[in-house]
Amino acid sequence: MLSERLKTIASMVPESDTLADVGCDHGFLSIELVKIGRAKHVLAMDINEGPLEKAKQNIAMSGCSDQITCLLSDGLNVVTTTKLDGFIIAGMGGRLGLKIVYDRRDLMPLMKWAIISLQSELDLVRLVLDEWNIKVISDITLKDGKKFYTVLKLDFEGVNIKDCDDIEKFFDEMNDKLSSMDVSHKALYRYGSASSKEYILSELQRYESIKKDMINKGITDLRVNEVTDDIAICKFALHN
Ligand SMILES: C[S@@+](CC[C@H](N)C(=O)[O-])C[C@H]1O[C@@H](n2cnc3c(N)ncnc32)[C@H](O)[C@@H]1O
Incomplete structure (x- = not known):
């Protein structure tokens, strides 16, 4: 089937x-x-x-x-x-x-x-x-x-x-462009204009649990900032 x-x-x-x-x-x-x-x-x-x-x-x-x-x-x-x-x-x-x-x-x-x-x-x-x-x-x-x-x-x-010249380099440059965007644009590109709230909520829960895990393990480096950013993107997408 x-x-x-x-x-x-x-x-x-x-x-x-x-x-x-x-x-x-x-x-x-x-x-x-x-x-x-x-x-x-x-x-x-x-x-x-x-x-x-x-x-x-x-x-x-x-x-x-x-x-x-x-x-x-x-x-x-x-x-x-x-x-x-x-x-x-x-x-x-x-x-x-x-x-x-x-x-x-x-x-x-x-x-x-x-x-x-x-x-x-x-x-x-x-x-x-x-x-x-x-x-x-x-x-x-x-x-x-x-x-x-x-x-x-x-x-x-x-x-x-x-x-x-180099398609992989072009993709990396596009990723840099994404990183420098504000949260509203990051949310738009990551979740699209009409994404399912259920999906974003499940992403939010996933990132929150990753962050909790990192904190429990004493991780304090850049990865925590990244996941904090991911959480902010989810929250923006959920409420807009
Ligand atoms: C996970 S399956 C997805 C199959 C189907 N399209 C679907 O969505 O159910 C990925 C398939 O893409 C094939 N594939 C991977 N790279 C490819 C490429 N560069 N060109 C053509 N087929 C590729 C793999 O051999 C595999 O059969």
């Missing part, structure tokens, strides 16, 4: 002729997208052979092999078609997701949309999307089991991804 997270992602995908499911793993999302009529054709892509083989088996069992092409690929690197409407990147770290977009910046002006659901550094992700002029048209946080997931739907009209 498809998880709540993958069902939500599938429901946000516009009807498309061809789309890419980057890091498809088991292929369940690709299969769902064909079955619910969101995609006529899916490129199910993964960097690892093991998951891709599993995806091939699942796709064959689902009877969708004619509509899903499995490709071994680092990100979107093997894409040659210009007929891609959009792509999905889900279940990866924030930097990796951004790097996959950056590595095929040549393709991005052709895209109509993307759905990204990344699992770390969401403040960096939102800031870099702003820098690249990629608009967030929907920003939701959902709970699946005990975990929270954020899903962003993106619009690529007017996208402008500039070349840089």
Whole structure:
């Protein structure tokens, strides 16, 4: 059965002729997208052979092999078609997701949309999307089991991804920019404009317990300041 997270992602995908499911793993999302009529054709892509083989088996069992092409690929690197409407990147770290977009910046002006659901550094992700002029048209946080997931739907009209010498250095610079922001901007980038209060509250409790632990262990260095900052960001996001 498809998880709540993958069902939500599938429901946000516009009807498309061809789309890419980057890091498809088991292929369940690709299969769902064909079955619910969101995609006529899916490129199910993964960097690892093991998951891709599993995806091939699942796709064959689902009877969708004619509509899903499995490709071994680092990100979107093997894409040659210009007929891609959009792509999905889900279940990866924030930097990796951004790097996959950056590595095929040549393709991005052709895209109509993307759905990204990344699992770390969401403040960096939102800031870099702003820098690249990629608009967030929907920003939701959902709970699946005990975990929270954020899903962003993106619009690529007017996208402008500039070349840089070192993408990791660019991400570090963006993180420095985030650090120098006031609490209201930090909260906006970290939790988005309409984030779930339940999620922020759970983050607040997590940071408060980390801080308590540090104090009990006698830790008094920079890490305490960082977690104090995290608590202030949560409180601001909760009350605004
Ligand atoms: C945690 S799974 C997520 C699977 C699915 N997208 C989901 O959200 O349930 C991450 C998948 O991404 C693949 N992956 C990691 N780095 C990748 C890259 N650079 N390009 C393509 N796939 C990648 C992994 O092999 C793995 O199958």
